[in-house]
Amino acid sequence: MKKNKWLASLSFILILTVVLTGCNFSGGNTNSPSTGTDTNDTNAAPPAAAQTLNVYVENEMKDLNQLSASDDISWTILNNVGEGLYRLDKDNNPVEALAQGVSISDDKLTYTFTLRDGLKWSNGTPITAADFKYAWLAEMNAETSKNGYAFIMTDYITGGEEYASGKGSADQVGIQAKDDKTLVVQLKKPTPYFLRLTTMSVFFPLNEEFVKSKGAGYGLDPQSVLYQGPFVLTKFDPASGATLEKNKDYWDAANVHLDSVNVRVIKEQSTALNAYKAGDLDRVLLSATDVDSNKDNAEFSQLINFRTTYLQFNLKADGVSNVNIRKALELAYDTSSLADNVLKNGAKGAVGMVPEMMSGDGEKTFRELQGDLFKVDAAQAKTYWEQGVKELGKTPKLTLLVADDSETRDVATFLQSEFKTNLGIDVAIDTKTVKARNELMDNSNYQFGITAWGADYDDAMTYLDLWSNHSPYRGNYESKQYDELIASAKSETDDKKRTDLLLQAEKLLVQTDVVTAPIYHRGVAQLIKPDVEGLIYHPYANPVEFKYVTKK
Template identity: 55%
Template structure:
């Protein structure tokens, strides 16, 4: 007998990697640049200075602080691409205004008594934006694509870790027919997983789980996703134009099953890497929400349009163990211990971010009475004296004083953080490091190709469980520092199948200590927060606390 599920989950299960620096508007227009001093002091509502445009002219315009790397689902891993795809596509479930997973393309699902088989029932009359019927086979094709060797986004594990024969299919050991994803008929999609996983259904809000039409994707070949004209959509919006360095424009998808509840007709995403330029665009009524950097928080914190929120996202330093310098543990320990994270969060950022004392973000679920972070404590304390000792011992072991190069993204916040790290290492270790600033795509390529020493990167939680962070370091990829530790992998693999909650939690606590404190594979820096201004005429705009935090579907203009 099967257990009937109608509400499709109540806990928040949020989507990959949060978008940093986004904004929204009730108007149109190009980018305005200028001196950030234009923004000084305003405590009155900025929205009141300009009459809102007529309803037919209103455009929800948000900005991304880095390129929209790709819209190809099995290649996209950056938060900007995920944010755009999340609004142009949809999965079996979708997050609502309260960050809870609700019925989306699936109207309901069943779970077998052994909790290993999920049967999703699709809505009647689902269509792609070109009018083609959307069926259960579209999920089979998409999920197999994500589990195959074709997937280049580093996200195959989000399925292969759970789905029967998913890993074997990825390795070419079994056929597609042997994988635990089946279309029982056009409206019934069935998934078989390896072990009971309470949050499995809620994972389907992630972009990697969105459907794809096999005939259409195949017909476009390697041109699929390179332009808006080479894609079809199943979400609240369709993409009408796309340029990775410029942005994307979207319009309401009339074929969407819930189109009647999508209020805003036109939206756009503009790539704006400079925070001052974005704020000036907001003040010019070209954007209706803007993320503030630390230099502007004090000037606007009493503004009625101001809001500060925390996110389940951790910025950290990733060390490459393939690099002969960073292979030395004492060098890694020296760098981590030399950084005063409290000053970084409270003075340099001053945007609602908090200093990081571990990899797993503050507030994430622990044992029901304490959070995971509270249970595991401070795994990366600042200690300048100890840092100097580690550095001297590391240099002795290497037989030289090494030159360090830090690889970073080219957005203004990351560059400010890098400059702070540079000053901390100079002050506390007596060294001068080089900052290598690259576009997001170029930085990712360098990390993927194992061509870096250490780098600033980040991870936003996919779901409210420490596993969403900790299982990233089990595959030994260059991007994750080429880390390979049998004990670490055993802790994670055992936790995946452990049904005793207390035992499973203990395994994850041990794994984080091993990763951060003992092996020092990463040096957590801060848990990101956001300080924003939002135009007073924009309502219903959802910024999820972690994941791609911009949800267009529920927004409207007052």
């Protein structure tokens, strides 16, 4: 995720390594539970058991205010007590939610959304197009938006950047509430993934009168929030957990089968695993050490997240400024071996920057269209290394900068060993706190480092436009060809041509210039109770859906 273009990615990832990464089960429907029986009828069937889901997260629940929430735990709660124009389905496609449809102009710049009839907030107030306009303008306004995600609107909506910077007025922003049910949005450029963006909690509506009535207290407790999603929040303690109950006023309440969801805060993985074994949790995340002993369990499964961990080379640094040195390093490690033998958590060895399953041309994924951009090749790696040393006139001394979490340290140790085995070189490892690592990279004070990026939306652009900003954190990459590919893709209205431009950009980034060397895509290993169906995990944006869950 972006947040001043990289910081949110980090917080997103560190927190979503947590636990609410659900499961892509496609659950069948069941009838809503009975509300009771006649106690005088001795032959009456007993009441249906309550449909309650029990899950957990590994960190505190920070925020209920969508204008300040930026972590995945908060987004999970907001996604299930709220809703936008569209919601992701079990296949990660946007489907109509509060909107009953959209009309898109031929030039793909004007979106006219029509809201459903009878939409209501949890206090009975009608939901209108004006609620979306108010919320979106508040997200762009530096005085009200504190989550770092204003860019997700200002990058796309006309007049947004000017309004956010104080150089334009709200009236000049391309958002118009024509009437209570009609919202018109004007985009700067064709954005094929715009409907996917509207599924994010930052695009949810807000009731202006209610928000202003709560003032600084908005979002601090269940009573200071209005709900328009499948559930309402009845209990909330940031340190211990939350309780969600079915929202009877939700427009699609008939298709919500859970009565309640209990979300506990459990920081120790061993404690969570014990709670799962005792039947107190319906799902648990496994550590790498627990995978081997559970992989034959029928309740075991693995998932991929749209998050890529990679080597970022500093193109201005000694040694790695040489492209042949970078190519040698990229071909000197086996990403599959890392995923299968070290991480063991469902991670997938990377063969490109863009993860598997990310959308491509509508028929094939981006990864299927591109294929593998590199794979381990010790002989070729040595050839590149020798050529690089010859061009530099010396053998460079290399230091790998890494953050101090256990997974990154394990990855760094693996890479160090691979470089020794396949290139015969000793690479030093410099371990810093996340903050210190970021500062060194921001100041261009590194050779190469391990970092990561999590997708904001299901499109390759969420990765590839990062290296058009020429920042030290992105390796000081300067390429007119790359910039032109990205700029052309952003303005291209033909989807096939646009995809081809992005394929060229990834190849230039990873294979030709080797600005980055992808390592792996985040994985999740889990156990989930067999009576739970329809717990859907999205590999980007709002991560987990409780709406479709049924307990057998």
